[in-house]
Amino acid sequence: MPTRIPILRIANCCAVILLLAHLTACNDSEVVSYSIPKEVDRAAPATLPAGHPPAGVGSTAATTAMPALPGMQEIADAAPDIHFTLPNGWVDAGSTGMRKANLRVDDSDGSAEITALTFPGDVGGTLANINRWCGQVGLETINETALQEISAPITIANHGGLYVRLEGKEKSILAGILPFHGSTWFFKMLGDTATVQRNEPAMKTFLNSIQIEDAHH
Amino acid sequence: MLLIFFGTLDQVEYGIWHTQKLYFESFLVLWNYPQTWPGYPSLNWLRIPMLGGYTIGGLLLLNLTAAFITRFKFKAAKLGIYAIHSGLILLLVSELLTDLLSVESQMTISEGTRSNYSQTVRENELVLIDRSDPNQDIVHSISESQLQPGAQIAIPGSALQIRVVAFYPNAVLGRGSEQKVQSMATHGAGAKMNIIATPQPIDYSEKAINTSTAYVELQHADELLGTWLVSNVIDDRFPPQRFQAAANDWQIALRYKRHYYPFEIELIDFAHDKYPGTEIPFNYSSKVIAHHSDSSKNQQALIYMNHPLRYEGLTFYQASFSPDETATVLQVVRNPGWLLPYFSVLMMGFGMCYQFGLHFHRFLTTRTVQ
Numbered sequence: 001m002p003t004r005i006p007i008l009r010i011a012n013c014c015a016v017i018l019l020l021a022h023l024t025a026c027n028d029s030e031v032v033s034y035s036i037p038k039e040v041d042r043a044a045p046a047t048l049p050a051g052h053p054p055a056g057v058g059s060t061a062a063t064t065a066m067p068a069l070p071g072m073q074e075i076a077d078a079a080p081d082i083h084f085t086l087p088n089g090w091v092d093a094g095s096t097g098m099r100k101a102n103l104r105v106d107d108s109d110g111s112a113e114i115t116a117l118t119f120p121g122d123v124g125g126t127l128a129n130i131n132r133w134c135g136q137v138g139l140e141t142i143n144e145t146a147l148q149e150i151s152a153p154i155t156i157a158n159h160g161g162l163y164v165r166l167e168g169k170e171k172s173i174l175a176g177i178l179p180f181h182g183s184t185w186f187f188k189m190l191g192d193t194a195t196v197q198r199n200e201p202a203m204k205t206f207l208n209s210i211q212i213e214d215a216h217h
Numbered sequence: 218m219l220l221i222f223f224g225t226l227d228q229v230e231y232g233i234w235h236t237q238k239l240y241f242e243s244f245l246v247l248w249n250y251p252q253t254w255p256g257y258p259s260l261n262w263l264r265i266p267m268l269g270g271y272t273i274g275g276l277l278l279l280n281l282t283a284a285f286i287t288r289f290k291f292k293a294a295k296l297g298i299y300a301i302h303s304g305l306i307l308l309l310v311s312e313l314l315t316d317l318l319s320v321e322s323q324m325t326i327s328e329g330t331r332s333n334y335s336q337t338v339r340e341n342e343l344v345l346i347d348r349s350d351p352n353q354d355i356v357h358s359i360s361e362s363q364l365q366p367g368a369q370i371a372i373p374g375s376a377l378q379i380r381v382v383a384f385y386p387n388a389v390l391g392r393g394s395e396q397k398v399q400s401m402a403t404h405g406a407g408a409k410m411n412i413i414a415t416p417q418p419i420d421y422s423e424k425a426i427n428t429s430t431a432y433v434e435l436q437h438a439d440e441l442l443g444t445w446l447v448s449n450v451i452d453d454r455f456p457p458q459r460f461q462a463a464a465n466d467w468q469i470a471l472r473y474k475r476h477y478y479p480f481e482i483e484l485i486d487f488a489h490d491k492y493p494g495t496e497i498p499f500n501y502s503s504k505v506i507a508h509h510s511d512s513s514k515n516q517q518a519l520i521y522m523n524h525p526l527r528y529e530g531l532t533f534y535q536a537s538f539s540p541d542e543t544a545t546v547l548q549v550v551r552n553p554g555w556l557l558p559y560f561s562v563l564m565m566g567f568g569m570c571y572q573f574g575l576h577f578h579r580f581l582t583t584r585t586v587q
Contacts, residue, residue, distance in 0.1 A: 006286055032360075033373055035353045036477050037333070120392070124409045132456065 079118045079183065080213035082157075087202035090114070103206075105191075105199055112191020112199060114206070120183045129186070130164055133175065136190065137168030156187070157212040163204075172196040176207045181216050220267055223248045232421035234339060241270030242316055271313075278309050294575065300568030304561045311557030319552035322476055323536060327544040331481040331508065335549040336473040341429040341449050344472065345372055345379070349465035360474070361386075364431055376438040377462055385416040387427035390450055400446065401432050405458040405469070407446025414446065431471055437462040447471035476549075480509040480529065487538055487545040501535050503545040520547065 082100050086092055093102045101116035123129060130150075131141040142150070154163035154176060161178035174196060176187040187210065189196055189203050196203075224240035230251060231239070240246050250263040268276075281302060322335035343364060347355040357372045364384040371378050382401065393400055393413040402408045414430045429449045435442035442460055449471050451458070459468045483506045490500040502521035507528055509515055518526040526533040532555070536548035 010286060031373055032358045035355045038354055
């Protein structure tokens, strides 16, 4: 008996195959728009294994170091060395990576970290950096006029710099910003407000004692 | 056979993801004589065209279904054979559906925090986020594949346009020294930190994440808003790149492709259990609560090995965690056809039992009739 061609069945199967072919069609040639609940700015994420995608919403501790771009380590290594007098009660944790100085002070009210970092250029400008620090201690960002109120000129390593005082509710920052022959040095104390306040005289002494290898004078 | 052989050879150089796309998720593939093999200078003309995975799978499917169409006549005795064939067809179809429809991504959550999105690390998207509404953000996502140099893409619902100046699937970002090289970027992080992007060849190794980078020029109506550097390495650790257009706040970024969900997964606790007195792990588990916008769908779960959370059409597996054990990484899989292979195997199993049963029965009854 000759085999009859079942048209209906073939049609059904073709329809299924066409449907599957349609699904293979590339459809990322458009801009996809969608709305999401408002996202707040996150602090830096918890440390993740190398190569992992960064953490999602929220995080544990905010880092105090600036985010590192490739090439920054080489710049840090090429920068001049610094010398300073370690104030009483402060511990030298040893310079690491990009930190030319890495100090710490602990007391009954908490702790504070003191770091010295250097970068070529002005790293976005004084105001931008101070505003970044404002974020770290939970303060509102400031403008040029308000800058006068929280800063004062200071001499560090025989060059003119800026002394900055940011007092947050829980965390505070005392810092010295020093433009130095085409690069900028940041000497920053970040820690619990009570500890920072108690160590402000020590911080000033530390800043006064800093000497930077100077090939220019 | 040929496909699998040449696919395996190419996998050495291109890694599994690229080879899978090239050989198995395509209709036609061309195999080139590899540069690293002996005799390349004289044999580099050797190219072997082959039918790709979709073609071969498709032909197999056609073969099976054609046999079905032309010879199908319902006979109770052949029920088993039909079940086996249908099961096989279903398996092939389910493989195709998985290829087309399944999406795998990762969700990283720190203890005590919540996340409402997951990321696909192997795909990137350029996003322009309209932040002007106080209650929500509107995300306009452009997939990486559209970022061809010179491409002009309009953002719907606004007068914003982007023009792709350059796109590098992989690059190294560094800071240019003031005197020598200036960044192509005129605004944003690229300009502020004088970042130069140097294109690199794509890294195909399995765990590699390529630094997808682009320079895009923004334009609002007739006003040029500058050239911006975006890269998936300029992420949450950096201040967001923001600008204003017609009194609206916008943010631009190139990031791993995100999938947002109508719920948030909160990590209560990540536990890494070790055998007592040793450092040998025996269990990783994440205790999570899913908070849905429709609170009747809230759910608590413990996710650990071989015990994923199936929620809202997605499956959450315990994949990894941060070295300090305060964050968990969950693999999120959307595979609508995940049950199909089970059905297919059941059908084939039933078919085989039926056929063997039938033969066995006949064998038994024949023997008793002498």
